Amino acid sequence: MLIVNIIDILFYRAFLSKIYLTAGVDYRFLSPDAVQELAGLDPPADAVLVQDSYAGCDCRDLLGTIREVGRKAGRELPTLCLRPFEEGAHQEHHACQILGPEVIPVNRLTLAGVLAELKAAAQARQPVAGPRKILFVDAGRTLLHVVRAALTSSGFRVVSARNAEDALALCRRHAFELVLTSVLLPGMSGLELCRKLKEDNAGPYLPVVMLSSSDNALDMDTAFNYGADDYLLKSFTAEMLSKKVSEHLDIAERKRHNKILVVDDSKLTREMLRHNFVKNGHCVLTAENGAKALEIALAEQPDVVVTDIEMPEMDGYELCERLRKHPELRNTLVVIMSARGHASDIKRGERLGVSRYFVKPFDVEKMHLVVEQLLGESYRHIKKEHEHVLSSMSALITALEARDEYTKGHTARVSRMAMRLGRAMGLGERELRNLEIGSNLHDIGKIGVRDAVLLKPGRLSPEEYAVIQEHAVIGAEILRPIASLAPVLPLILLHHERWDGRGYPTAISGEDIPQGARIIAIADAFDAMTTDRPYRKGMPLTHALGVIRDEAGRQFCPICAEAFLAMLDGEAAAVSEDLADEPA
Template identity: 40%
Template sequence: MKGYCLVNSQSLRRHLHAYFETFNIEHLFIEVETIFETNFRKQLPDFIAIELEQHIVDPVKLNRLMKTLFSDPVDVIVLTSESSTSFDDIEKGFFKINIKTSEELSDGFKTYLSIKNLYMQEKLTKENDISALKRILFVDDSQLQQKQIKMIFKNTGYHIVFASNGVEALKMIEQTMPSLVITDIHMPEMDGYTLCKKIREKYRDSDLPIIVTTSTVEESTLQKTYQMGADDFIPKPITEDKLINKVNRYFDTKNRHEKILVVDDSLMIQNVLKLGIMRNGYHVLVASDGKEGLETAIREKPDVIISDIYMPIMDGYEMIAAIRNTPEIKHTPCIIMSSTDGKYNQKLAESLGVEKYFVKPFQLDYVLHQIEYYIVEKYKEYMMENKYMLSTINSLIKALEERDSGTKGHTERVTIFSGKIAEQLNLPKEEIEKIIMAAKLHDIGKIGIKDSILLKNEELTAAEYQIIKDHCKMGWGILAPIKSLDSILPMIYHHHERYDGHGYPDGLEGEAIPLGARIIAVADTFDAIISDRPYRKGRSVKIASEIIEENIHKQFCPVAAKAFLEVLKSLKEI
């Protein structure tokens, strides 16, 4: 957290300096003239504090100036001993702190940070809700370009709306805030430059991303684009790969799910760190002592833990030692932040597997850089793990089908059918990919079933049938260690549930069954009906279709089954 101070009183300067140092708040005492220097405008502060009694500058004018200088809001903290002064509306960029006593000064900053964090949390929640809608406003006066964009985004999960110029776009933003704006530059009534500027002026508190499309990739054009408030550009002609990749990157960044746990008994330190980390898109958890931190870590499984050392009930060292002895969180990166600077403390932290030891005061940027590093490294490890694990699983699938020649090609066909059903339902591209992956792995649990049962030509006994049914649970056990497959495990686990509730393993009913599982159930049954088995010949596609149709609302989900019947009509050959 960073602040500038317009304070003339030497005693107040000393109080503020001591206070900010204690709670790791970056600060600089400046003169009024400094505000108008070019370098000042490049350093975005969180707040600028002004001593009211010294009449250095009028707070209202200063607030206006901050809004002019910075695209993001900068709070004006009014330091005053006048209780009647009414600068206390954080949403308008003001906050009053009484400086009659050091206690009031301390309490004032604590309250400011608490309110600021709450305001930021609400703002981020609102932005995440908007982002989750995946509503993209595309602004271009070319009807041909609009048609191209409509085709590019078909079945991607993004909702595209169009405007033909900047004036029309502003009206649409006012009615419903989009998740992203993509705009051309040259348009009638209001061009793209002006649109960017108007959006940034009117929606200062919003982090609405703006991407500009341009056929002129010259330095002067790009410089003007960024000056007017755009975040990025896409050169024309627009290609599908470039556009989708660019858009996906913005939504991936916006919807970060990484969790950072901050453990410190100082509410002030908690709020300072929380505010800074939240601004970088992370979800922040807080705990006030080591015991609470350990319980939170076990429950929430954060991606990174930042902890003080000396705290009540359980200190930071004890907490980290307990974390290292808890299997599910033992590898979580831990950062120590402490005012104690000594070789013993750092060596002790090192022996506990602490990745980084920061001595207070420290720059928050360094901490954020360290967090980002651990997140990236963790992602790389997951990708490497998944690469080898999925390679192994593909080998297991091949081995499974080699064991049972009667089901050879079954997995591939079920995967194709499931993907076609998902496409017929116009599901988002990401969801279709998950369903395809789940279909590919749906029978992986059968690898653990004995040949004498799996390949038996006669009717199975009740005990043997129960073992066959357990392949859903076995599949879950095989795939659970792969974290990136978490979202598809329920589809695999429940693909033998029935819509009427008479399926297995849990007897789920109706829409309580994951949609992906309902889709795979239709594709799986259809392929089983038309395929030859040692104990019977496969039936015709016509008979299989009739069986599917007869069992809608019984065995099969009506949505998935009807979509599959539509798919069959459109296929020339199976």
């Protein structure tokens, strides 16, 4: 969801950014004299926030422009009016009625709740994500063709600009996921472009990768000093470029999901750290004492807690002790910052499992680098554990499929198709990781089904079909003791549920079924329809897609089915090759 803010008071930007980042909402700021740019935004705005008054223009004129943009787009554009916190509900309502009945009054306490409602409505309108957009900046055409060839095949859309000025104009109108720019550009250099993007970007974190023919260490250092996220020589291969772009998008996605809780009774320290972390793409929460921090931690489960020691109500040491007593928070990374620099204080922190100890005053940039290092180490540990679980379970799946020649390769095909669909629907990194594990283990419960039923060459009797249905519950029970697989269990248990509530084992329906389970259901059914079984031949691809189209809203989630059909539109040949490549 994208909310555009027509703001001319600088102070509003700070607290609005904080609310949007916490709510996971994309946002953009426009000055009142740039309101015409609202019509050219891509993606388009889902809502607009205006002030109750402006220094140089009439708020009603702005609202007229906003209504005109919505009319041309064929929909009503929700408009929020930021009101003073001290106003009562009656005053807010009366003031906004003057501007128009569709204007929604909000203040700094009510805005988050209104955003949650608008976000849900926006997600319902746009269930399928489009290709991710990359901005490429270079004066030549040859390198553009190379970059497009490398990235388009990986699902990216490359938009080009020939100079820094055009690139900045494009960034004001479009939401890009990453910028690739040459160092040498006509006019403003790529280095200056990078600096301006980093300084002026009011939206989500935007990675910038510099491209250069120079491998001089001084040139590389200069690029990083200007704010570049990476430096790539122009002798890159297509695979190298695609991998590098995917790597930075994964990092940006992780940053958007990582939550950092900053705890200090000094508002100046809290805001200084919050600003630094937000600038670098993280979601930041703040608390003024340990008691409030514990309350927030229990609700939000942050990845890192950066806390002072000496605070009212509950100090930093007690906060650490309380965090370690809660099972869901005991592995939370903790960084302490304090004016107390005695060895005994540092040792006490170590006994409480504190990862780093900073003595005030400290370098804020160094704090940011240490926190990112801790998050990176935690991610690599989780990823390694994830790979270990997958390899262990793959051995079990291989043993299971060896019992039945006709289902050999089924799990790999379902996993591959589920991951393609998950990416097409814009799932985040954590959801994709859970989907990969869930789709690989969706049939593990069949280990508990006797061969006489599982390998029967003909159709199953009602009693035998009931036995087969137990595999979803058996699979979840097998994996339940593995704590790290807790988020995956619902996908394994519920991947045979139907949208209309006629599935098994719980007969739940609609959005009560987890999204991952709905995705696996389509991938599983598609593979079952298109592969041979002892009692029938596999369906032609077009026939199978027709079944999914007909069953959307009955057996299958309509949003997942729409995304699946859109994903395979024009790819029939590629899917046929995938099926043909599998071992017989």
